[in-house]
Amino acid sequence: MVTAGDRMPNAAALAAVAARYRLQLGAARYRGGFGSHRGSGVGSSQDFLDFRDYAPGDDLRHLDWRGYARTEKLRVRLYQEEVAPFVDVAVDTSASLAVTPGKERAVRSLVGALRHWGASAGVGVRCAALGGGPLDENSLAFDDKATAPALPLVPLRPRGVRVLVTDGLWADDPAPLLHRMMATAVRFVCLQVLDPWELQPEAVGAVAMVDAETGERRELQLDRGTIVAYRQRLQRLCDALRGAVLAGGGVHVQVPADELATMCARDLLPAGVVEPA
Amino acid sequence: MSLASPWSLLGLLAVPAIVLLHLYRRRLPDRKVAAVFLFFGERLAADAGRQRTRLLRTPSLWLECLAAALLSLWLAGPSFGGITSRHVVFVLDDSASMGAGETRADTVAAVTERAAALASTDRVTVLRTGPRPEVLLGPRALPGEVAAALAVWHPARPGHDVIGALDLARELAAGGGEVVFCSDQPGPLGAEDVEVVATGAVLPNAAILSAQRFVLADGTEDLRLSIGGFSGAERSTCTVTSQGQELARRELQLGAEPARVALPLPPGTGLVQVQLSPDALTIDDAVFLLPEPQRTVAVCDLLPDERRAQLALGRVIGALDGVRAERDPLAAQLVFATEPGSPVAGQTEVVLALGDGERHAFAGPFVIERTHPWLAGVQLQGVVWLAEARALPGQVLVAVGDQPLITEEFLDQGRRLWIDVDATQGNLVRAPDWPVLLANVVDVCRSSVPGPERVHVLVGGEARYRRTLIAGAEDSELRLVGPDGDARAGSGVGAVGWPIDAPGIYTVRGRTGKELGTFAARFFDAGESDLQGRVTRTFAPERTSRLAAAAAAARDTSFERRVVALLLGLVVLLDWWWLQHRSWRAPAGQGVA
Structure with a gap:
């Protein structure tokens, strides 16, 4: 009997695990609100950025008096902007992500951890469903029966971090979607969450496969030969997704559904998605 | 309500059938997956035949069994209790007019509708009127069996008294039962306490009232018909055919008096069929007429010539029709002898005993057993009978004083007639009583001639066939094949009889299937052909008990049937809904039947 606890992560445990990590943003220059990360524009940090000619109204404290002494030209010092980067989390809410309680719990844990990491870093995290509107913790439901993924209805903020949480099991080519998602992002991370059974099915004999999204029923003999053929197709699907992400400069991480601590230590940390706090 | 009704039992059979279907259905565990298209190409091949699997007590199984049980309940005619069962006795008027x-x-x-309105706890009995009432269904059968019983009911009897059947119905319905008399006219006197359902109608009808092949003096035959019109029938067409050829066709104008038709038949004409044009009642529109067979009596005369001449046997026997001489005593029906022999079955032996004792001449008065067929018309007035004074064996038929003159001796087989007469003197041989006596003996013997006793029989009568009584003969086993092809075995020692209940041609077949004789059955009853006075109406009983009325009012089970039907529909809908939604109801990743 599956209970709600099997699908929903424990909030306290999630917060405890997430506190041990933070989102790795790297040296890229982002846009965002006022923060502590180097932005892509001119700001008021201590890091020198450049000179430019003085214009009336400029702060006289930033005049380069030494340069004026040498060249008799008034120039002002410009400093690096410090921002809190935008983090947009696009969640695939198709029914396939809740195909097993473990997979659903893993997805919810990852989304919750991303929220936690954003909050702790002061960045603005916004979650939205693929092909849908904004999501909060209570409205996350995996009931989308659409077979083809689409951009969120909420506009993605430019020059921010974008994280796509999906299983990538789409029959259609994901490259167009990924290309549009990565177009204006500084950093793009694709977390492909798969259930362990999906990665390594067991040979259980005759079984009726029921598609979680379409309801299509297919009776087959799940033996070793079938599993080998299935894994080959799955590998081609994952390779296509990885190739599309890497081609756009993003990061692709295949995450077998597990406890959050395991996923962070085993998959996210080595891939550079998170770093120790 | 009774689950023992045929339809209810049939419905109950659905329960084990459903269990079997669930036992042998192919149940694969459902596995919900994210991308079933990745498994494309490995469809499961259907196994040859099904294997028994563990019975899963799913809601579908329970719902389907419940639906089958409700269906049986509905077929059984449910009742919510408090209602006593009824017993309805239907009496069907079996007279031929019911076929009009x-x-x-x-x-x-009407009967089927009334039976259908009964609950299955109720009981019905169906009787058929007739000289002897017959039970078509029951007693106390299930209402569902009425239709099958009525399918074999084809009224064809001549007019008869129905009171006997109504009396039997009253006895069967004793204890609160109801009697419904189904006829085509109001009930007769004495049926005031029964409900009469009349379904008749006044329809024009023509009928053959009589038909006869009349043999003329010159040996030719005339066909003589009498055809009547009833209930306003004004005309009809009479067609006479024989062996597929039309002999005559007459357009008849029918009036108050019957129309009469007479036409000569060609010599050697076989079976003749007279057919009227179709009208309301078909049973009286056709008549079959067979040539009357000659039942010739074989006579074996073993008397000495002098004795034969004295008795004038040659003159008397020769004057009778239907008599032939036979040398073999075993093949004769009548044997004249001077000494007793060993008669075979069906044979009559006349022993004209003449001893050497003292002769006495008797002039009367003679004591005659007039009820005996041999002595019909024998008067012996003015007769001087010369006989030997001696005792004769057997029952005395004619005696004078204490002297028996004619006796009948009872034998194991055949009959023996003793006649003590000396024809050399006296006037018995010259008196008219002598040829009358011999003609009577020949006529009685004629009834022993093998074959149909009468080829023309009436519906409601009996077809009788006389056997030879020879062991192993063809007629040792007889079957009567009717117009519809049904064969009925006959039984009896000398004559075999079969009741005739439908017009047409009947053939008698022997042990090996050889045809031995033919009967032509016809329907004659002007009372049944006249459809005047037939009505369609229901006559309530003039006397009815309060209990029966209350029971009749309380037996409407339509409400119970509607409730059960509603429950049945709900169960079916619930089962359908469950079957439609069981896939997503199943826990993900777990096998579900």
Whole structure:
């Protein structure tokens, strides 16, 4: 009997695990609100950025008096902007992500951890469903029966971090979607969450496969030969997704559904998605 | 309500059938997956045959069994209790007029409708009127069996008294039962306490009232018909055919008096069929006429010539029709001898005993057993009978004083007639009583001639066939094959009889199937052919008990049937809904049947 606890992560445990990590943003220059990360524009940090000619109204404290002494030209010092980067989390809410309680719990844990990491870093995290509107913790439901993924209805903020949480099991080519998602992002991370059974099915004999999204029923003999053929197709699907992400400069991480601590230590940390706090 | 009704039992059979279907259905565990298209190409091949699997007590199984049980309940005629069962005795008028027009069909529909309105706890009995009432269904059968019983009911009897059947119905319905008399006219006197359902109608009808092949003096035959018109029938067409050829066709104008038709038949004409044009009642529209067979009596005369001459046997026997001489005593029906022999079955032996004792001449008065067929018309007035004074064996038929003159001796086989007469003197041989006596003996013997006793029989009568009584003969086993092809075995020692209940040609077949004789059965009853006074109406009983009325009012089970039907529909809908939604109801990743 599956209970709600099997699908929903424990909030306290999630917060405890997430506190041990933070989102790795790297040296890229982002846009965002006022923060502590180097932005892509001119700001008021201590890091020198450049000179430019003085214009009336400029702060006289930033005049380069030494340069004026040498060249008799008034120039002002410009400093690096410090921002809190935008983090947009696009969640695939198709029914396939809740195909097993473990997979659903893993997805919810990852989304919750991303929220936690954003909050702790002061960045603005916004979650939205693929092909849908904004999501909060209570409205996350995996009931989308659409077979083809689409951009969120909420506009993605430019020059921010974008994280796509999906299983990538789409029959259609994901490259167009990924290309549009990565177009204006500084950093793009694709977390492909798969259930362990999906990665390594067991040979259980005759079984009726029921598609979680379409309801299509297919009776087959799940033996070793079938599993080998299935894994080959799955590998081609994952390779296509990885190739599309890497081609756009993003990061692709295949995450077998597990406890959050395991996923962070085993998959996210080595891939550079998170770093120790 | 009774689950023992045939339809209810049939419905109950659905329960084990459903269990079997669930036992042998192919149940694969459902596995919900994210991308079933990745498994494309490995469809499961259907196994040859099904294997028994563990019975899963799913809601579908329980719902389907419940639906089958409700269906059986509905078929059984549910009741919510507090109602006593009824017993309805239907009495079907079996007279031929019930076959006129749509009367029979309307009667069947009326009885079927009434039986269908009964609950399965109720009981029905169906009787058929007749000289001896017959039980068509029951007693106390299930209402569902009425239709099958009525399917074999084809009224064809001549007019008869129905009171006997109504009396039997009253006895069967004793204890609160009801009697419904189904006829085509109001009930007769004495049926005031029964409900009469009349489904008749006044319809024009023509009928053959009589038909006869009349043999003329010159040996030729005339066909003589009498045809009547009833209930306004004004005309009809009479067609006479024989062996597929039309002999005559007459357009008849029918009036108050019967129309008469006489036409000569060609010599050697075989079976003749007279057919009227179709009208309301078909049973009286056709008549079959067979040539009357000559039943010739074989006579074996073993008397000495002098004795034969004295008795004038040659002159008397020769004057009779239907008599032939036979040398073999075993093949004769009548044997004249001077000494007793060993008669075979069906044979009559006349022993004209003449001893050497003292002769006495008797002039009367003679004591005659007039009820005996041999002595019909024998007067012996003015007769001087010369006989030997001696005792004769057997029952005395004619005696004078204490002297028996004619006796009948009872034998194991055959009959023996003793006649003590000395024809050399006296006037017995010259008196008219002598040829009358011999003619009577020949006529009695004629009834022993093998074959049909009468080829023309009436519906409601009996077809009788006389056997040879020779062991191993063809007629040792007899079957009567009717117009519809049904064969009925006959039984009896000397004559075999079969009741005739439908017009047409009947053939008698022997042990090896050889045809031995033919009967032509016809329907004659002007009372049944006249459809005047037939009505369609229901006559309530003039006397009815309060208990029966209350029971009749309380037996409407339509409400119970509607409730059960509603429950049945709900269960079916619930089962359908469960089957439609069981896939997503199943826990993900777990096998579900």
